[in-house]
Amino acid sequence: MNRPVVVGVDGSPSSLVAAEHAARAALLRSRPLLVVHGYLHPFGSGVPLNPYEFGTPVPSAEAQDMVRRTAAELTERWPGLTVEVRQVGAGPGATLVEESRRADLVVVGSRGLGGFAGLLLGSVGAQVAAHAHCPVLVVRPDEQPIPVDSPVLVGVDGSESSRLAVGLGADEAALRTVPLVLVHVGPADGGRTVPEEIEETQAAYQAEAVRLLADASAVVRAAHPDLVVREHPVRATGAAQGLIEASGTASLLVVGSRGRAGFAGLLLGSVSQAAIQHAHCPVLVAHPVS
Incomplete structure (x- = not known):
């Protein structure tokens, strides 16, 4: 089984930095990269307001475009990388924990779109780091890029x-x-x-x-x-x-x-x-x- 490197994206700067780290990790491991977007907020945002509307809502056109654009940019910047995308009608934390069952590595940003400025690690990152079924790489944007040749x-x-x-x-x-x-x-x-x-x-x-x-x-x-x-x-x-x-x-x-x-x-x-x-x-x- 060729377990992929999985990265969660939501269009936030933190998740896009995580995607770059994930792309490099996938190439180093000779693994495919799976770009995942869990598009339902864990507290209900995105769920139909009408109680008579059953079933999971489809992702918005904006979200679908974000995921496709992220995958295309990664493929262009990292030659030889195989990128797949998946959008899941569930909370992002639960989605990534579930995907970790079939992954070699899960990569998350420190904060997503719902993060607070004073909260260094968002709820999604904390949930995945605690509950994943494989190693988890937590990254966050930094003003100075970290040298990749450091120990x-x-x-x-x-x-x-x-x-x-x-x-x-x-x-x-x-x-x-x-x-x-x-x-x-x-x-x-x-x-x-x-x-x-x-x-x-x-x-x-x-x-x-x-x-x-x-x-x-x-x-x-x-x-x-x-x-x-x-x-x-x-x-x-x-x-x-x-x-x-x-x-x-x-x-x-x-x-x-x-x-x-x-x-x-x-x-x-x-x-x-x-x-x-x-x-x-x-x-x-x-x-x-x-």
Whole structure:
């Protein structure tokens, strides 16, 4: 099964930037690109007002033109790309989650047409990042284009979700032919003199960080012997803050959907949520392909 790269579009600048990222990802993977437009608002906009009119309304002529125009522009800008389009009479978030069951990757913009200026990640992006059945790439417009030759960054904490992220990040770095940087975030020491027992705790923690990074690096090198892999322990006030700061030099940040402290019922952990809200580069949320 040749699973496509799926991107959701609604004509907003955010979704059009996402479409460009999706086109590049599809070519790198030798996959077709599926441009999807879920045209019913999840809260009822677009549903017939007359209660006696049954069935799903057809998309507007404007929406159909937007989807066709987006596909045509992508085909022109990315030679060799196979583009298909699909319009679905459902909410955009639910549509993309359903499409993710048959996708290799889903790409979403940070905000769509219904986004609020102060909301960095719109409801559609949050829904897909949390519930998708395959990896999700979240992108947002930036004043300065991110260099595509910058490294891929992956957060490492020893959790199963992190191990999935490391494997996905290594694959992505190999596709892009850029280095992979494995980051483990430790607590900030503040540069203060600390009691001896705290020094011992910090030394034990440092040893654990070195072990986690070495183990992850060994797994990556076994799968990708030609890939440049760097180990980067950092200290910050929290894992999210450390990853966000480190993302300033990356072309992509890869995070697990949950870390060590994640709750079983929480589909997207706090670190992942913070990363996709505030990272300085696109964020790839690692979900297993189901």
